[in-house]
Amino acid sequence: MAEPLLNVCNLKKYFKTRDGILYAVDDVSFSLREGETLGLVGESGCGKSTTGRAILRLHEPTGGQVYFRGEDILRYNKTKIKGIRRDMQIVFQDPYSxxxxxxxxxxxxxxxxxxxxxxxxxxxxxxxxxxxxxxxxxxxxxxxxxxxxxxxxxxxxxxxxxxxxxPKFIVMDEPVSALDVCIQAQILNLLMDLQRRYGYAYLFISHNLSVVKHISDRIAVMYLGKIVETGDSRLLFAHPQHPYTKALLSSIPIPKVGVERKRVILTGDVPSPIDPPPGCRFRGRCPNAMPVCAQQEPALRQVGDTCVACHLYDNE
Amino acid sequence: MNDQLLKIQNLTVDYRSSNKTVHAVRGLDLNLRPGETLGLVGETGAGKTTTALSILRILPDVAARVLSGEILFDGKDLLTRSKKEMRQIRGRDIAMIFQDPMTSLDPVVTVGAQIEEMIMLHADLPRSGLRKAAEDMLEVVGIKRERFDDYPHQFSGGMKQRVVIAIALSCNPKLLIADEPTTALDVTIQAQVLDLMKQLKKTYRTAMILITHDLGVVADICDAVAIMYAGEIVEYGTLEDIFDGHRHPYTEGLFNSIPSIDVEQKTLEVIEGLTPDPTNLPSGCAFHPRCPYASAHCAEERPGETQLSDTHYVRCFQCAPSKEKELQHGRTVVERL
Structure with missing residues (x-):
């Protein structure tokens, strides 16, 4: 396989706040090939936009490496990074501001x-x-x-x-979230058409799962600064494995009548990313939480069709 | 029919500025039975919120003009009520939930006191009973009563929206207008709030107008759907009528624009063009410049309502069997009203 265009390794971005350290992006790794779209989904505050910005060094990352065409751009100096931005661009969410x-x-x-x-x-x-x-x-x-x-x-x-x-690579930070559905559809078609013609690689950040599924080849689900599950877009939607992914997918309102679905409704809200407790960060809302989840942080590893970070699959 | 809780007839609202007139709502008819949930769907600028504000009579005085129409609530026209009467109706009989829970609560008053205020204004309750009533309301929406003395900033977005719902329902209104109640929330929180609203709908039998652009939310919670375009309802029907048998080209386009999560699509079928400028609407049917089925006739005459079944209405010449019949249908509809 050809070397990926972009390779993000153990990317970290912490912010110092009055109340402690905010772990916005904590050890995130993924890669992206030319002409490919990776969808980054999650709820507000999970670190998806910060990830996109840290890759472009709009926020200076706290740690990790970002290899673009094989070179770690985090070690570039200011002049060199300006040069590389020709190839790495971003489209922001709010076309009004x-x-x-x-x-x-x-x-x-x-x-x-x-x-x-x-x-x-x-x-x-x-x-x-x-x-x-x-x-x-x-x-x-x-x-x-x-x-x-x-x-x-x-x-x-x-x-x-x-x-x-x-450019070769574009971060799409919620590019259609502020638009009405009809306009949203026009823009999505445009983005996909451009990609077919020019081979752009997109990091497509969105909280709208139907949109992400439509446009992405692969998807990474983020929760509190971590990727909890990643895999091929179709497989991930067909067989979600992480309890958070399952809950997220079952919360999508489907515009159809008479569809009976088993809904996983999560209790509580996303906890604060400031000094998160040890172990799995999702365990407070997880319907399957076990004692081990409080002690040990699950690592992301291949289970079946996707990569999952969850102790439920420790024995597989 | 006399069993309607809300009956809007021929409502027309304009916004005027020194040199422009925005035709926000144009001859809107709407019926709502007690306990029924109606989804009012459309894009930005379709007139959804203006309709809601007209019902509550909280349109901005300076710019808005109600040019015609009646809004019958429990048989009496809201548009002819005095300001004092309206103040009593708002909150007690008709309550409203706004889109953004972050801005609809007072940041310097505890959430408990904000619920108490509503109850105090409208319910005949001794002062001593207020706190308990407000605490009960908190529990109804799934918030612990111990949080009575907390301020809005101590709550997350979803919890704030619960507080707003608690305020709205505290006087047991007959009609609840919810303007994009879950749009500002994350999907998992949206699922929680929709679940709560469904439960409350069952318990309280409150009629509801749910304003949204999300057809998924509509499918989840509504009984009937009205699709708005450029200030008028272009299609109206039960959930099944609209989702399984929609006929208006705009409704069709709206459904095609949503990426599906269970079907593979390469490209989305889009409605070409943009929503029309409300200060300068196209002649005839407002949708005709974007409509793939438009004929010359569509540019000349505004289509009337065609009745497709007892529950299903549409404003489109293409759906009318023939022009003559369409006119007949138009007449029968008028007679029915």
């Missing part, structure tokens, strides 16, 4: 071209026009400001801005 309101569409999109040394204005404009065509933005919007655009178009600007440097 991620665009500078005082720049028009052309300026917003061409900004990164100027930063990366495309001097000729004519060349920049030609490239902006080309990329607008690709993401489905009408040319007449070149001079429009963000407040004149609807949510779907704004998100297209965000996508155009990420794509203009021809």
């Amino acid at each position: 991620s665009l500078n309101p005082r720049m028009n569409v052309q300026q917003l999109i061409e900004n990164s071209l100027s930063i990366n040394g495309v001097r000729s204005a004519a060349q920049r404009l030609a490239r902006v026009r080309e990329i607008m065509e690709i993401v489905g933005l009408e040319q007449r919007l070149l001079g429009a400001y963000p407040h004149e655009l609807d949510g779907g178009r704004r998100q297209r600007v965000g996508i155009a801005r990420a794509l203009i440097l021809n």
Whole structure:
């Protein structure tokens, strides 16, 4: 197998807070090949966005390695990391706050071209026009400001801005969560079409499981800074093994009538990621918790179709 | 029919600013029986929330104009009630849950006191009994009564939404309007809150209007569904009518836009284009520029209501057997009302 495009090893990001250390991302590892989409799912506060940002060094990671094309980019200095950002881009969740309101569409999109040394204005404009065509933005919007655009178009600007440097890898941080279902479907189709044409690798972060399943090849489920289960998207949805994954999947409201489902309704809320107790972090809400769960943290390992971190499968 | 709890007829609401008029709700009819849960579904700007605010008469005074219509609640028109009467109806007879539990609670008042206030205003209860009644309400929504003296910031999002539900239900209203009650919550917490709402629906037999854009939530909890587009209800029916036999092209597009978790799809079938500008709506059927089945006629005339069965209505020429028949149906519907 070819070497993965991106290899994240034992990534850690801790934040110091007044109340103690917040373990936002704690020992997360995964890899991503060209043209592949990894869906990162979990509830708010589980560390999915922090993971995406730590990979791009928008947050400096506390520990671990991020190999991009075989090189550990966490050891790059500031100038070198700027160079690598051409190949690694991000699309943010909120198209309303991620665009500078005082720049028009052309300026917003061409900004990164100027930063990366495309001097000729004519060349920049030609490239902006080309990329607008690709993401489905009408040319007449070149001079429009963000407040004149609807949510779907704004998100297209965000996508155009990420794509203009021809990146290899893009972090999609909840790119469709702020959009209505019809617009959401349009953007999802666009992202998948772009991937087929240009072979982008996506890290697709979302809390919407139906969306993640639709777009991802593989899925990683996060809970309190840890990956608790990961595997092929279809297999994971068909045979979830971790009790948290099971609960998560059974909580998705399905738009169909007369579907009888066994629901696993979790009690309680996600606990605070500040100084989490030893052992498995899910055990407080887990319907299958055992004494060993309080003592030992389960490691992620291959069980059947997926990789699971759970003591239930210790004997398999 | 006289067994309706809520009957809205021909409601039209505009928002006006110095140079624009937003046609938010256009000739909306809606019926709700006691104990029934209606899902009001549509995209941003379809007029769902404006409809809810009209029922409670809490539309912003400066901009909003109710141009026509009646909102009969228990047989009496809410639109002609005095402000004082409305204050009594709100909370006691009709309660509302807003989308964001973080902003609908007062951060400097304990949750217990916020429930007490509601009971004090509307129920005929001696002061000494207030605390117990409020504590009971907390327990109903699954919060320990010891947390009476805690402040909203000490609760998580899901727990806050439970508190909001407790306040809304504390006077045992006949109608509960819930505006996107679970949208701000995580899925596992959403499942908890929906479960609670289903239980409460059974126990209290409260009629409910659930405003949402999530058809999954609708399937879970509603009895009837109204699909809104550009200020009008384009399709209305029972859960089965809408989920298994929807006829309006917009409803069809809405269902196709949702990625399915049990079927493999390569691409989603999308509705082309965008929701229309509410200050400048298309002629005829507001959906016709995006409609794959549109004919020339759709651009000229606004479709009336076609009755497909006792429970199922749709506003679309393509669903009407023929134009003449459609008109007849339109007439029978008017007669029925």
